[in-house]
Amino acid sequence: MDKKTKMLNELKLLGTNIIDYLRKGEPPKLQVPSRITSNIVYDPVARCYVLGDKYKLRSAGNIAHVKKIAQTMCVATFGKELAEKSQFATLREMYYYGEGWPCGKFVDQQESDMVAEDLEVMLGCKREDFGIYPEESGAGVFGDVLVREPDGNEIHAEKAGMGGYTIPPIVDDIEFVRCGAKRLIAVETLGYYHRLVQERAYKRFDALIVGLKGQASRATRRMIRRLHGELKLPVYVFTDGDPWGSFIAMVVISGSAKAAHVNKELATPNAIWIGVTPEDITKYKLPTDKFNDQDFKRIEELKKDPRYQGKFWQKQLELWEKMGAKSEQQGLARHGLSYVVEKYLPDKIREHEPNFKPKPA
């Protein structure tokens, strides 16, 4: 059974469950796994945040729950229609579309977003599976991979323009037809994505270059997970040398608390952060800025974060705190524009693949 059929069955089950209650003359009830902070737990086996086993019960017999149950039915219907037509819509469109619904009009988009998340946890699938996605700019991918989109269009990610192939919202509907790349390098800044493409890093390193543009979107995280899981590509994440950069890598690796209910489909626990680490700042003599209060505060927060509990991460945080200074990936440019591909990245990849040899430019 394919994903879509499974999801449509789940939606049907949700609906028949409500109808059953009504036929029995009872107020319909919904059991919704809880997403409160105390129910978001780090799973050391899955190596990411997941939801615990608390749930809340909503009953149409309780006047305070009636509207929410009606809204859930509306969103489920919206999702079903989208899935049946193989269409997709933004969360914002859904919010406005709700203006035309017979009941349960949303007060604001926050409310409609929450109902979409409720549906995700209830059905155990991603809202993207029923065609509802946030408005966010997809990352660019450049390198030797041929993908097929649902309309049959095949795109080679070295031939879609120097901006690369843009990861679309509906990542799960993409097929990987062929891949010659042997690893994946995700880059925090767009500037360095362009640098790597321009320096032909995809050829030199047999790599797919993914431009995260800061915090990676859900679609980007899903894409990286799929490329790692299905094509067995080692994943390297290359960020700025500050606590915030390390966190961008961490969300790719272990997922976010907010997406705890879907992290198992988004996180790539085997992904490796290749700096800029505090040690790199010293080793590569990078230009630094002093930590400000927020940087120090962030370090304290991360020290307690369950995702940062390993020896490696605790050491990084301590080093940073001691150093009290940060650097940016583009700081490598002080040694020349090509330094990042001629020196830094080969060094860093070799730490994990001892026999790695870059090809000539």
Next chain:
Amino acid sequence: MDKKTKMLNELKLLGTNIIDYLRKGEPPKLQVPSRITSNIVYDPVARCYVLGDKYKLRSAGNIAHVKKIAQTMCVATFGKELAEKSQFATLREMYYYGEGWPCGKFVDQQESDMVAEDLEVMLGCKREDFGIYPEESGAGVFGDVLVREPDGNEIHAEKAGMGGYTIPPIVDDIEFVRCGAKRLIAVETLGYYHRLVQERAYKRFDALIVGLKGQASRATRRMIRRLHGELKLPVYVFTDGDPWGSFIAMVVISGSAKAAHVNKELATPNAIWIGVTPEDITKYKLPTDKFNDQDFKRIEELKKDPRYQGKFWQKQLELWEKMGAKSEQQGLARHGLSYVVEKYLPDKIREHEPNFKPKPA
């Protein structure tokens, strides 16, 4: 003489001018057109902001100017090297690259950005012409146009994936090989860019769809100007129905004050704003939010803005003020997801092309 040769000649002239001074035993001088507010004027013929004729003189005989002149020479050298190698770099990379320069180290990126702008005004060309560009995400283009990038790679903007062809930083180096589209629709939000692509608006309207993602980047504005100027495509800009949305359209149309010295290459004065206008909000019964203080303040500012002095624009601002309410383009979704392509856009295009008939979906 091509653009690059012209620019390299200009750079050479800049250098020989300095050498001439030195040979004569005089302190080198540079004449830099001024970019202070009082020298940014609206040109009613070019229909955009341009620089007036004030300039400032920098002399190495003045100790306060020495560092700036040295920095200008460094950036000029950087630009020359990039252009000769057909490479490009971000403003941020240039700032860090400057760490290795023999003199005139930059205090911060703002300082290095300013020197790049000084060079733009002195040479009368865009910093992109010598390969220096800001870090910004290029818009997506979807539709029937075939482009050729400098490496010879040809990309059809309907076959680069559903995210579209990403406008690269080096817009001027792109060739338009073939274009079947008859008009261009630039869309403010990414959500509605995807909506238009999904609804096959590029086929229905014979249009290139450009996703601005908010305020259009310089590369995007340059691309729109080129598509309008070279391929004679009428340009429609479709934004949210608030003063901020109108301003996104206005910057595409008449340029920004900040880019006054290069607006003649970026602005598209013939571009047409197709709403959401205050009248559309009423006509299409769109969901609204009340104006807040900032919205009212913005209206007052725009009333005085030279770009808003025409009858049409003053009327829009007055209507908004009276109404005290705004709407978003995605608000059209209240009438169904396809309403924007089935009703709104055909209506709006017909206002300017009376014989316009959309094709079937």
